Amino acid sequence: MRAIPLADILARADIWRGDSLASAPLPGLATGFAALDLELPGGGWPRGGLIELLPAQRGVGELGLLLPALAHLSAGELAWVVCVAPPHALHAPALARGGVDLSRLLVVSSAPGRDAAWTCARALDTEGVGAVVAWLPEADAALLRRLHLAAEESRSLLFVFRPQECAAQASPAPLRLCLTGAGERLGVQILKRRGAPPLHMLSLSVQRPAAWRPRATPPAQSHVAPIHALARPVPAAPAARRASGIRTA
Template structure:
């Protein structure tokens, strides 16, 4: 069998993507650079994380897969700094699909999430959770979609990713760290764990462009706690008691009552 080897022309290093049609050029990026997001990006509120992400923040029009060693421990501390911008429009909402614990309205209010801007979808089982997430993405929800889908299969995630390309809102999927063994169509994958004191350790497992091996150390104490927590507790021992989810944002019955929808279909 004869095989023909194809090589790039020597002049390819000087290739100018902007010689292509504009809509094509915007989608082209080199493997050695950080590619831009498909849509706009929203600042994460962490300068170090923004600098490492394509476009300088959380992408819209695509999935962000957050891998966790333990659910209901790091989610809100990672996303809290971006919430004010997400909810600046009074019609925007945060949609929670199958969170592992009941949201606590008072705790979330401390993070800037008013009860009337939060919808908790109490999906029963993996199939309902996946269906609810898909419907929210297809509805082009304004705000953000946060879905806990520990058992989603690659082909199911692929369908969500295709749909998220037409949704101009961040879509976060929270999954166990063991899912890292499986391929994912999500353009952004992060592993997040507790660091020292109030910090978070973030590893970018996948992004558009060159890989990154550094572990990002993020100071994740919410700004509203700096005036409440005594200075001696700003830095906890490396192996001391770790702060739990801020104000039990996930983990207690919702008070006052949050909009809650039980999925049956």
């Protein structure tokens, strides 16, 4: 058996040292925050893997952290962005102001738990989907592992929101972020990444994209109605492979 040089092993994307950031198998997607990009392997959000976001509470600016990337995917790469089981209706005018192409945004209403996870997996298996953003507060490590593997195959972005209390639990996510703050500032603590742990928390200026509205509350009068959960599959697109496979509750 031929010996493999140590340098070749260390150059692999799935190997990293504890004193440096790992290389990324795919180029990262810029987060829109230069300070955060510097802290992430690949220089941005890693494609093809689970990104776990743990806000201290809803409304700290967690969607503002994702807006630049979602805007680039939907408007720049013309890819679909699929939001699964958001706890409240998303506000269309604010998302549009953040640069998200609403014609490329699909909000899927699924029952919490495995139904929502199943929807995520089907979305990741659909060509033309650039990112899946899901709220899975009750997901366990086994379910997250399956979603991580699905994201690896799809090479799409997968963001999963869970309560910050889950930070103490084991997770297969290669990237885990704790989010705190209020107003226009968002504190980002990197709990886990492929490489040495960071020494400090980042403080980012974010745009707050969502005027959270409980689904039972009628929307305020506006020229653009809020986006409510849609009970339909991803619309047909030229690149769609199995779009009809996405179901909703």
